[in-house]
Every structure is written in C-alpha cells, then in structure tokens.
Amino acid sequence: MITQSSPEIAGDEWHEYFWTVFIAYGLPNTEDEFWNLRASSEEPERAMPMIKQTTEPYILEAEASYLVVFKPPRLHSVPLHSVRQGKTEAGVCPTNSASDTSLLDWCAAQFAELRRIRGKHPWEGGVLHRLDYEAHGLILIARTQEALDALSAQQEAGLFVKDYTALSVLRPQPLGFPQTPSLYGAPCIIESGFRPFGPGRKAVRPVVLGKRAKELALDQGKPYQTEIVETYTLGDCIQFKLRLRRGFRHQIRCHLAWLGYPILNDALYGGATTDGTLCLHAHTISFLKPGSGIRVSYSSMSLKES
16 A cells, blocks of 8 residues: 655644544553554554544534534444334334434434434434444434435435545455455545345445346446545554445445455454454545535534535
C-alpha cells in the first residue's frame, strides 16, 4: 500500500491524539509502547480522526426532516430478527424488549414519529442505512415519510456518500476468497458481487465479475464498489480511509479481508484481536438536504454546507 505523509504536530497534541486511538481500539497502551509507535509513524496528524469516546448513542443533529445519530459499538441499528417476525399494529414498526434495544428504539423514545414511517421493511422505521452491531459511527434517520422517500431516492442514485476509517493488520486470507485483486496504492477501488458464506450464512464472500454463484448479490446489476481514498501506517497497522456510495452487508469488512488486511478485532473475517472493539468507524455522511437540495456533510464533530 502507498502511504501519505503530513506535517508533524506538537508533542502534547500528538500524545492526546494517539492515546485516544489506543483507548478506542484496545491497542497496547503502556507509555513505552505508545512512544515506540509515535517514533514509527510518519503521518500522525492525518490518520485516525478524533472521535467522541462514548458507549452511549447521542444525537449529533436534529433537523425537522431527519436526525443524524451516533451509534456506539455493540448496539443494533434496528430491531432484531425475532422482533421483525412479530405483528405490527396500524402500520407502526414494533418495539424491542428492554434487553434487545436498538438505536431506533432509543431514538423513537424521543421522537415517536420515527415508528410511523414506512420504508422497505416496517421494522426499520425511518432508518436510511445500518451499521454492523460491533461498528460505530453516524446513522441517518428520516423523521417524515417525504424525507425518507427523497433520501432513499438519493441512495438509489449514488448521491448519499458515507466515509469510514478502518484499522487493519496484515493477516492470511480466510477460506472462500477468490484470488486477491491487484491494487497499487490509494486511491483505488475494490469491486465485487457477494454471496453468503459459512455456518448460518453469517459472513459473505466476494464474487468477481464474470463468475457465477448461487444467490449472487449485485448493485443494480453491477459490482459493489469500495473506494480506498487514503492509507496510513500506524506501527504494524494500516489505517484505511474508505468511501461507499451504495453498500452491501459486511462490504468493507469483506473487501479488506480480501486484500489480506482484515479489520482489527474482526474475528469473523480473520482479523487480529485485542480487548477492544471492531476498528470500523463511520465518521462522515454527505447527502442533499431534503427540501433545499443543498449538500450537507456531517462528521462526528462538525457540520459543513456547500
């Protein structure tokens, strides 16, 4: 992978920055190990962005037509499968039990209208997209049916952009993957269809264009694409900055494992494990604001309009 360089930052700021990375992802966190990593890295300023350290969801922005919400690790985006099978009443999506609370449940407790919105599946309310249970980051939720319809149309047209960061370590490729694609640094694009794989069909595997497979999933007849925007070296780890316009279940996790760089703490795809959580953060979403058509970009800490 090609790595990028950037100016050095002040010592105290650097220490705070990397210490945040250690805490968030369960990496070795002794002083000696920290400073050894500092000495080995060439691009501390532009690697993992600072994120609000929390195990609780929070609302980043509440507009009349939508919410931008932070989902912490180990929280489902929408109700579980057992709840999905339950009956809905009067077109209202069901509620989880206290032990199976989802991000939608948490939001609907404050904004009851979210449950009255009808998307592709009634149990998803106004949720536009989901994050894996172990992943963390921003999710967009429509507050009106009109907003959901408009934002869903943007998704179909590839106008809803999601940016991620992932931290990976080089590992042997798990079973079931085709030959590793030949890529020569960032920026570049990984593309494939997908097929279910493994016990309980919990994982997926890429299918290259031209190959046949049962239950092949494609993006409107074309391969799903993951754009690698930039890469950085953090000690033994590689920091990926990634972009999706349309996504499939486990797409980033599967594509990085295909390259031989499964995400740290992603045991399902062969990633190295620590005591931390899955090192996948959905840090920025960008879309056209319903009603005005102005493009807005929300990050974990800020809002920009252009």
